Amino acid sequence: MSGLSVENISMRFDLPNGASVQALQDVSLQLKEGELLSVLGPSGCGKTTLLNILAGFLAPTEGRIVINNHTVTGPGAERGMVFQKGALFEWMSVRENVGFGPRMKGMANAKKNEIVNHLLDVVGLQDFKEKAVYELSGGMQQRVALARCLANEPDVILMDEPLGALDALTREKMQGLVLKLWKETGKTIILITHSVEEALLLGERLIVMAPRPGRIHKEYELPFAERGVGADLREVKKSESFAETRDEILSMIWDMEEEIMGRTEATS
Amino acid sequence: MIPFLIYVAIFIGSFFAVKAIAKGMTKTSDFTSLKTVTFGDESAVTPNKVASIISIATIFLLWGAFTGSWLTPIHVPGPFQGEGAFTYTAQTADGTTDDATVSVIVHAVGEPVDAPTVEPGDGFAKNDAMSLAVWRSDLIRVDRNDEVTRDDGATVIAVNGQPIAPGGEVSIDIGSVSMTPKGTLNFEPAKGWQMEPIWLPPPEQVVYRLWNIAKDGYRNFTLFEHLGYSLFRVVVGFVLGALVGIPLGYAMGLSNWFRGWFDPIVEFMRPVPPLALIPLIIIWFGIGETGKIILLFLASLWIMTISARSGVSGVNISKIHAAYSLGASKAQIMRHVIVPNSLPEIFTGARVAMGVCWGTVVAAELVAAEQGAGQMIVAASKFQLTDIVIMGIILIGIIGFGIDILMRWGERVLVPWKGKS
Ligand SMILES: Nc1ncnc2c1ncn2[C@@H]1O[C@H](COP(=O)(O)OP(=O)(O)OP(=O)(O)O)[C@@H](O)[C@H]1O
Numbered sequence: 001m002s003g004l005s006v007e008n009i010s011m012r013f014d015l016p017n018g019a020s021v022q023a024l025q026d027v028s029l030q031l032k033e034g035e036l037l038s039v040l041g042p043s044g045c046g047k048t049t050l051l052n053i054l055a056g057f058l059a060p061t062e063g064r065i066v067i068n069n070h071t072v073t074g075p076g077a078e079r080g081m082v083f084q085k086g087a088l089f090e091w092m093s094v095r096e097n098v099g100f101g102p103r104m105k106g107m108a109n110a111k112k113n114e115i116v117n118h119l120l121d122v123v124g125l126q127d128f129k130e131k132a133v134y135e136l137s138g139g140m141q142q143r144v145a146l147a148r149c150l151a152n153e154p155d156v157i158l159m160d161e162p163l164g165a166l167d168a169l170t171r172e173k174m175q176g177l178v179l180k181l182w183k184e185t186g187k188t189i190i191l192i193t194h195s196v197e198e199a200l201l202l203g204e205r206l207i208v209m210a211p212r213p214g215r216i217h218k219e220y221e222l223p224f225a226e227r228g229v230g231a232d233l234r235e236v237k238k239s240e241s242f243a244e245t246r247d248e249i250l251s252m253i254w255d256m257e258e259e260i261m262g263r264t265e266a267t268s
Numbered sequence: 269m270i271p272f273l274i275y276v277a278i279f280i281g282s283f284f285a286v287k288a289i290a291k292g293m294t295k296t297s298d299f300t301s302l303k304t305v306t307f308g309d310e311s312a313v314t315p316n317k318v319a320s321i322i323s324i325a326t327i328f329l330l331w332g333a334f335t336g337s338w339l340t341p342i343h344v345p346g347p348f349q350g351e352g353a354f355t356y357t358a359q360t361a362d363g364t365t366d367d368a369t370v371s372v373i374v375h376a377v378g379e380p381v382d383a384p385t386v387e388p389g390d391g392f393a394k395n396d397a398m399s400l401a402v403w404r405s406d407l408i409r410v411d412r413n414d415e416v417t418r419d420d421g422a423t424v425i426a427v428n429g430q431p432i433a434p435g436g437e438v439s440i441d442i443g444s445v446s447m448t449p450k451g452t453l454n455f456e457p458a459k460g461w462q463m464e465p466i467w468l469p470p471p472e473q474v475v476y477r478l479w480n481i482a483k484d485g486y487r488n489f490t491l492f493e494h495l496g497y498s499l500f501r502v503v504v505g506f507v508l509g510a511l512v513g514i515p516l517g518y519a520m521g522l523s524n525w526f527r528g529w530f531d532p533i534v535e536f537m538r539p540v541p542p543l544a545l546i547p548l549i550i551i552w553f554g555i556g557e558t559g560k561i562i563l564l565f566l567a568s569l570w571i572m573t574i575s576a577r578s579g580v581s582g583v584n585i586s587k588i589h590a591a592y593s594l595g596a597s598k599a600q601i602m603r604h605v606i607v608p609n610s611l612p613e614i615f616t617g618a619r620v621a622m623g624v625c626w627g628t629v630v631a632a633e634l635v636a637a638e639q640g641a642g643q644m645i646v647a648a649s650k651f652q653l654t655d656i657v658i659m660g661i662i663l664i665g666i667i668g669f670g671i672d673i674l675m676r677w678g679e680r681v682l683v684p685w686k687g688k689s
Pocket residue numbers: 013014015021022023041042043044045046047048049050214
């Protein structure tokens with residue numbers, strides 16, 4: 001089967017003091033090729049842990065991940081990552097950052113340059129290709145990160161709050177870019193976010209996770225991503241169904257946060 | 269004390285003077301100058317260039333003023349030099365008194381002048397003459413040529429009309445005269461406020477020495493050789509330390525076994541000042557080049573190891589994860605991520621290590637060496653050649669400063685991303 005399946009993943013961290021944290025409990029989900037899944041949930045519900053397991057940086061205590069009929073045992077080039085920040089290589093120019101994956105594969109220079117140039121055009125950074133990455137704004141840096149990930153032609157792109165460090169306006173532009181890239185490249189994307197609006201706008205599907213133990217609380221199929229491609233995202237946000245779903249999810253997460261607070265207050 | 273007070277006065281005075289002058293000039297309006305809150309805002313504090321210039325000028329001014337240098341227009345009062353005289357009053361056992369004059373010539377150090385010949389004069393006390401160098405004092409038995417001497421029961425009862433007794437002292441216009449318990453006079457010309465060159469030579473003498481030693485060398489080695497030897501030891505010791513320390517630090521940052529094995533050693537050796545190793549190094553390796561280079565090797569080794577180790581551990585895990593996800597192998601991650609990421613830390617370590625090595629080499633040469641910057645000044649100090657000592661200290665400072673500038677420049681060129689992530 002082509003696509004990605006998460007099969008009964010559980011993750012428990014044993015702490016040095018003898019206690020243990022159940023970060024994930026029996027999480028399962030299936031993604032078809034080309035789907036865009038956004039993941040929401042209160043802080044500490046195991047979103048990053050799930051993504052790290054998908055990327056192969058962590059081995060789950062139970063369950064397995066299967067991608068294109070292969071079980072994940074470690075990191076691999078078929079799963080690209082986009083981090084919130086700090087993952088670009090400061091000692092390389094924009095061009096070298098984007099070309100990193102092809103270069104590691106030993107791709108010929110001409111071909112590599114072609115890919116890099118194309119992607120720099122796509123993310124609109126052609127004029128900055130010889131600049132150092134620390135000379136760019138936060139939004140530009142995230143565009144470099146996206147381009148670097150795409151240059152490697154991964155099957156699945158994993159994003160952990162990729163737009164979390166950006167201001168509202170830049171963020172909106174970048175959301176449009178993510179949608180455009182998703183549609184043009186047809187990649188499977190898993191996107192973690194803290195913004196309910198972003199999750200609704202970008203996710204074809206959406207899971208809301210609950211904490212302690214981390215698990216999938218509710219799943220949605222959403223029409224907004226399709227609508228948003230090439231359209232004005234602000235128009236999409238204005239629709240009534242968007243506002244309804246947003247409010248429903250917001251109050252759901254709000255309740256979970258309340259519960260956590262109540263529980264910690266009770267225990268302390 | 270007085271030089272310090274003058275220094276403080278110049279510090280405060282120039283502050284107000286410069287401030288008053290700056291007020292009259294056109295105001296710039298860059299960001300910092302427009303800030304209204306500057307107290308407590310560290311970024312608003314930049315070194316005032318005028319203050320730096322005045323600061324350096326003040327040091328030379330004080331140095332010159334207190335050493336009678338011709339570089340500075342004003343001097344504090346110098347020692348008495350030239351011709352002068354004082355009178356003494358002698359009294360015989362039966363109570364008759366008589367005055368006589370002592371003519372004095374105070375000459376420059378190293379340029380002796382004969383005492384002037386004087387008329388004996390009348391009365392039983394005869395005139396005397398003496399010659400001595402500035403900053404010195406001299407005994408004079410004024411009664412020796414008198415008709416009635418100490419042995420005949422005569423005593424000196426006054427100098428310049430002021431009464432004096434054994435153990436006493438009177439001050440006169442050209443210095444002071446004291447009397448020993450036996451009744452001999454001791455003349456000490458006024459010293460003034462200036463420093464004696466054997467304590468602090470004037471700046472031009474230091475410059476002259478520099479020129480002299482640069483031309484003729486010192487103790488069988490040219491100045492260039494002295495400094496070159498010190499630099500050579502530092503560079504060789506440092507390079508060896510870096511060659512061993514950096515790979516060791518990487519290994520400690522990447523492997524549990526290496527970390528466990530070397531942690532106790534590194535943590536123990538780090539706080540041991542390299543200077544404390546000098547005696548052991550001398551016992552084991554003698555005072556030759558080997559010992560010095562091993563000492564500097566050890567001085568830089570731990571610093572480089574620790575900086576390489578923290579350079580590796582300091583890598584943002586996202587970068588490593590990103591590289592793995594982009595398909596990089598372990599060797600490629602080492603080469604393209606870990607090494608470049610650790611370079612800023614290593615450069616910081618190298619700067620510290622170079623500074624420590626330079627200090628250590630000078631100290632080691634002070635203890636034992638045949639040539640080198642430290643050896644040069646310690647040898648000169650044994651002969652009270654203060655000008656060479658000061659010249660050496662200034663050269664050591666300049667070279668140390670130069671090394672640091674060079675390292676900083678290298679850092680800017682080679683690791684421009686330092687502090688940017
Ligand atoms: N290395 C670790 N050792 C121990 N516990 C961990 C570790 N990593 C995560 N956890 C725990 O696992 C739980 C889930 O963490 P995770 O980082 O996945 O949350 P998250 O949903 O990404 O939170 P956020 O939205 O704040 O990023 C938390 O309770 C956290 O304390």
